[in-house]
Amino acid sequence: MTSSLTPTLPGHAYTDPATFAAEEERIFAREWIYVARGDELVPRGKVLRRQVGPESVILLRDRAGVLRCYLNVCRHRGAQLCSSDSETLGNAIRCPYHAWTYAHDGRLMAAPNFAAMPPSDRERSGLLPVHVTEWAGLVWVNLDAEPQPLERQLAPQLTYRFGGSPSRIERWGIGDLVVGARKTYTVAANWKLIQENFQECYHCGTIHPELVDAIPAFARTSELSAGYQPDGYRFADGLDAFSVTGQARYPRLPGLSAADERRYFGMVLRPNCFLSLLPDHVIVHRFQPVSPSVTVVECDWLFDPAVAAAPGFDPTDTVEIFHRVNQQDFAAVEGCQPNMNSRAYRRGGVLVPLETETINDNYYRWYREAMAG
Ligand code: FES
Ligand SMILES: [Fe+2]
Known part of the structure; x- marks a missing residue:
């Protein structure tokens, strides 16, 4: 008689740091990841920090109501812009290290001795954006450069369940x-x-x-x-x-x-x-x-x-x-x-x-x- 039992994943899949790192890259850096409720992000409200696979990202809603997500990495010398999971969103995002300051749309808008920085240097020093979208009031982000639409990721699961x-x-x-x-x-x-x-x-x-x-x-x-x-x-x-x-x-x-x-x-x-x-x-x-x-x-x-x-x-x-x-x-x-x-x-x-x-x-x-x- 054939067995009625099906194997699980092996034990090391639940403990191995290399497997965890591979999951971060192959799953959490490629798929849409649920990170926050949409109503947690209101204009002039909070900036949220989330870990998405191997990356720390920040999330905010700009004054026009558009969701924004960036890698939590200052373009100057790499400081974390947000060092806690929730901070008050000011008019700009100011790096705590040397005060490079970014607009909500990611542009570098101020820095000590900013006048000496040529426009081309300013333009290439904005925050690096991450794809972000909202579905059913839930905010999802995707680190992939060209992700599929979130709906395509969710549709097979909802079709199966319903x-x-x-x-x-x-x-x-x-x-x-x-x-x-x-x-x-x-x-x-x-x-x-x-x-x-x-x-x-x-x-x-x-x-x-x-x-x-x-x-x-x-x-x-x-x-x-x-x-x-x-x-x-x-x-x-x-x-x-x-x-x-x-x-x-x-x-x-x-x-x-x-x-x-x-x-x-x-x-x-x-x-x-x-x-x-x-x-x-x-x-x-x-x-x-x-x-x-x-x-x-x-x-x-x-x-x-x-x-x-x-x-x-x-x-x-x-x-x-x-x-x-x-x-x-x-x-x-x-x-x-x-x-x-x-x-x-x-x-x-x-x-x-x-x-x-x-x-x-x-x-x-x-x-x-x-x-x-
Ligand atoms: S590392 Fe951010 S301003 Fe220097
Ligand atoms: Fe249970």
Whole structure:
């Protein structure tokens, strides 16, 4: 009888610094990477710093509202222009070393003894731009010189998740929502272990008691083995909201219909975003690899602006259920990470059939193709 088990990646894929460096170049320096919420960047607001694969970049929105992204490298002697993840955006970006000063559009506009610098030298000393775009209120950047459109990167993943109807995601109106709560987790595990975990629910019955109480299908392996359900996963009978109490507190999002009520949709948007779509809110995870064995995960809970602005808005009941899921998931993968170096895991582990389609057939196929390229 042939085996029902499919190999995972080998252990060293989760620990090896050379593999991590190759991922930075072949995945994070070539694909669109989710870096921030669009509403974090407002004109005269903040300049954000993000690590994108091997590069540090800065992000801002200029006075006309245009998103800008640059390598975080002064063209004079290479100082970091931003040395923290969020700084106040002034009228210009001033290097802290010798005060070369750049306009929001990247032009070098001032420097000590600027008058002595010929125009041609000024012109070739602007900040180096990075491609940046916004989709559904999420800001993505791409270090590649000529990237494909972001929509082309996302379309196959949305098509797969929504059973051939990628435009279905538009109903949640994610771009119109606002952040009602944010939690940041530093996870002692490789970024792929976290994403693999997010793409299988074989573990849900074991480690997520609140989640399977809310969505019983997650504990029924017979239903899970059918792959993603394109119409989402139903809440338990008697549950009106995805929250600790299950009590509906907020109206359903404006673009949704009765058919979307009491359902959960989860999906990975490779390489570093995970969406959870619910009737009255949306959860967005951003995965930031730090090293082979450390990943920072930023998790935003998004709400309708009218809901979030209402007096007494307190999303604790809603936030708490997925916060617990996060903690349970991260504890699980942190329990695996040390063993990625074990001789028992030299060739990796195995996937059972209900993990195989999402992890092997989709995720590993993408990963292997990206790393081979
Ligand atoms: S390194 Fe930036 S002004 Fe000198
Ligand atoms: Fe989980």
